[in-house]
Amino acid sequence: MNTILIDTMHVADLLIDDSYFELAESIHNKKITGLASVITITELIKIRGMKDKERMHSDLGKLITSNLIFVDVDRTIATRAGELRLKYDIPTADSLIAATGIVENVKHILTDDDHFNSVKNLIKPIDLKTALKHIK
Numbered sequence: 001m002n003t004i005l006i007d008t009m010h011v012a013d014l015l016i017d018d019s020y021f022e023l024a025e026s027i028h029n030k031k032i033t034g035l036a037s038v039i040t041i042t043e044l045i046k047i048r049g050m051k052d053k054e055r056m057h058s059d060l061g062k063l064i065t066s067n068l069i070f071v072d073v074d075r076t077i078a079t080r081a082g083e084l085r086l087k088y089d090i091p092t093a094d095s096l097i098a099a100t101g102i103v104e105n106v107k108h109i110l111t112d113d114d115h116f117n118s119v120k121n122l123i124k125p126i127d128l129k130t131a132l133k134h135i136k
Contacts, residue, residue, distance in 0.1 A: 002134040003033040005101035005123065007111035008043040008093075011036050011068070015059050019128065026135045027067050034068045037077075037100040039093050041070065071100045088118040098123055108134070 006014070014024045014034075027034040041060065048056035064070075071077070073096055081099035085092060094115045101109050101123045108126045109116055116125045 003035060003104075003106050004126075004131055004134060005035045005037075005097070005104070005106045005109040006040075006068070007097060007109060007113055007116070008036075008040045008047075009112070010110045010128070011040050011063065012044060012047065012059075014066075014068070015062060022132055022135070023128065024066075030067060032135050035101065035104060035106060036068055036070050037097045038070050038072050039096045039100075043093060071104060073100070077103050084119060084122075090115040090118060 010020070014020045014027075023032075023034075026032045041063075044060065044063075045056060048059055073081075077096065077099045080103055081092070081095040084090060084098055084102075085095040088095075090098065094113065098109070098116060098119050102119075107124060108131070109123050110128065110131045111125050112127065113125075116123070
């Protein structure tokens with residue numbers, strides 16, 4: 001089964017953007033494995049909580065009960081993130097997200113964040129259209 005790491009903004013879009021319906025359904029039906037770092041939860045609380053705390057709690061509940069797999073940061077991921085941060089100077093949260101995918105041996109990250117371009121030789125950034133091609 002194909003696995004894709006999903007960056008924070010795209011995780012949020014799974015909940016609210018109709019153009020993500022096919023990807024959301026494919027994750028729900030386990031046609032594709034969607035991974036996200038637990039750091040995404042931190043980022044979503046800040047982003048969504050600033051706009052609407054009630055909706056933020058509802059959205060987090062939906063994510064936690066979905067088939068999206070949230071990977072905890074362990075010592076291996078933290079160490080790899082530190083190495084990425086040092087070598088590529090990407091922000092700490094993004095280095096933790098990238099390290100999650102790299103340690104989990106994921107080949108692609110669904111993102112439009114330019115910070116991940118510097119690690120494209122380790123985990124390849126892709127857009128939604130490309131992600132949908134990975135669905136079996």
